Amino acid sequence: NAGVTQTPKFQVLKTGQSMTLQCAQDMNHNSMYWYRQDPGMGLRLIYYSASEGTTDKGEVPNGYNVSRLNKREFSLRLESAAPSQTSVYFCASSVGTGYYTFGSGTRLTVV
Amino acid sequence: AQTVTQSQPEMSVQEAETVTLSCTYDTSESDYYLFWYKQPPSRQMILVIRQEAYKQQNATENRFSVNFQKAAKSFSLKISDSQLGDAAMYFCAYYTSNSGYALNFGKGTSLLVTP
Numbered sequence: 244n245a246g247v248t249q250t251p252k253f254q255v256l257k258t259g260q261s262m263t264l265q266c267a268q269d270m271n272h273n274s275m276y277w278y279r280q281d282p283g284m285g286l287r288l289i290y291y292s293a294s295e296g297t298t299d300k301g302e303v304p305n306g307y308n309v310s311r312l313n314k315r316e317f318s319l320r321l322e323s324a325a326p327s328q329t330s331v332y333f334c335a336s337s338v339g340t341g342y343y344t345f346g347s348g349t350r351l352t353v354v
Numbered sequence: 355a356q357t358v359t360q361s362q363p364e365m366s367v368q369e370a371e372t373v374t375l376s377c378t379y380d381t382s383e384s385d386y387y388l389f390w391y392k393q394p395p396s397r398q399m400i401l402v403i404r405q406e407a408y409k410q411q412n413a414t415e416n417r418f419s420v421n422f423q424k425a426a427k428s429f430s431l432k433i434s435d436s437q438l439g440d441a442a443m444y445f446c447a448y449y450t451s452n453s454g455y456a457l458n459f460g461k462g463t464s465l466l467v468t469p
Contacts, residue, residue, distance in 0.1 A: 274455050283363070285445055285459040293454035301456060331397065337455055341387040341406070345399035 245269055249334050249346035256324045256353045264319040264349050266334030272344070274337045275317035277301075277309060279330040280348075286333060292317055324353045357381065358446050358460035366466040367436045374421075375431045375463045377446030384408075386450045388422065389457065390431045393443040402444070405429065433465075441467040 247268045256262055268275065273294045278286040278301075288301030292311040306328060308320045317336075321328055334346040357380040367373035379388070390402040405413045405422050412420050417434045429448075433440055446460040 276456055278459075283461060285358075285360075285461040286447075286457070288456050288458070291454045291456045299454060333399065335399075335457075341389075341404055341449070341455075343399075343401070343457065348397045 247334055247336055247344050247346040249332075249349050251349060252347065253350050254352070256321075256351065258325060258353060260324050261320065261322050262324065263321075264332055264334075264351075265316070266318060266346060267316045268334075268336040268344065269315065270336060270338075270344060271314070272336035272338050273314070275311065276335045276337075277307075277317070277319045278333045278335065279303065280333060281330050289319065289332075324351075326353045329353045358448065358458055360444075360446055360460035360463050362463045363461070364464045364466070366468060367433070367440075368468050369436055369438060371436055372432060372434045373436055373465065375433075375444050375446075375465070377429045377431070377460060379427050379429060379446070379448050379458075379460075381427075381448065381450060383450040383452065386448050388420075388429045389447045389449075390418070390420070390429075391445045391447060391459075392440075393445065393462075394441075399445075403431065436467050438467050438469070441465055 250265045276291045277289040280286045290309040292298045295314045332349045337343040359378045386407045388405045392400045421430045443462045445462045447457040
């Protein structure tokens with residue numbers, strides 16, 4: 244099915260561990276995004292990639308790194324996880340004309 | 355910092371009634387798009403309605419319509435004939451072309467629909 248695929252769907256990490264959240268889209272979209280969603284805070288932009296080969300910081304980039312591996316894939320890495328990074332993470336993509344496709348989210352718990 | 359304000363953390367409506375969710379935003383850009391997204395407990399983000407800022411006519415999608423007041427930077431969502439399936443979190447959002455088309459979200463309004 245066409246869309247945005249995020250893996251994993253759930254993850255529990257210990258403080259200080261690292262992990263990479265994967266995101267892939269098969270719609271040939273130029274732009275991709277990573278958001279985090281916390282209770283009462285809505286979705287906040289972590290990083291985005293307006294096109295292949297470019298990445299930019301969003302509102303809450305600290306503690307994260309990203310890689311736009313190719314046009315399809317945009318990964319989010321936590322180098323040293325902290326409890327404050329417990330959240331639901333969403334990847335999204337768009338063609339820049341105002342239509343977005345979201346992944347189903349990754350629920351990450353850091354203990 | 356978030357520049358989309360949804361002043362109603364929670365709203366309640368009876369089935370078949372009408373409810374309006376409020377949203378204000380702040381941008382100095384003239385070219386932007388506004389959105390309402392629905393997020394049910396499944397966490398899926400579902401586009402409800404979309405409005406181009408340059409269009410004066412308010413967007414409508416079946417039972418959903420918006421009241422777009424550009425000068426006031428207000429973008430409210432009206433849900434008519436509310437249904438139990440409308441119960442969800444609703445997020446107002448906008449993007450401008452100078453931010454990589456990244457959506458800027460409000461904190462959301464939780465809508466409860468009672469029988």
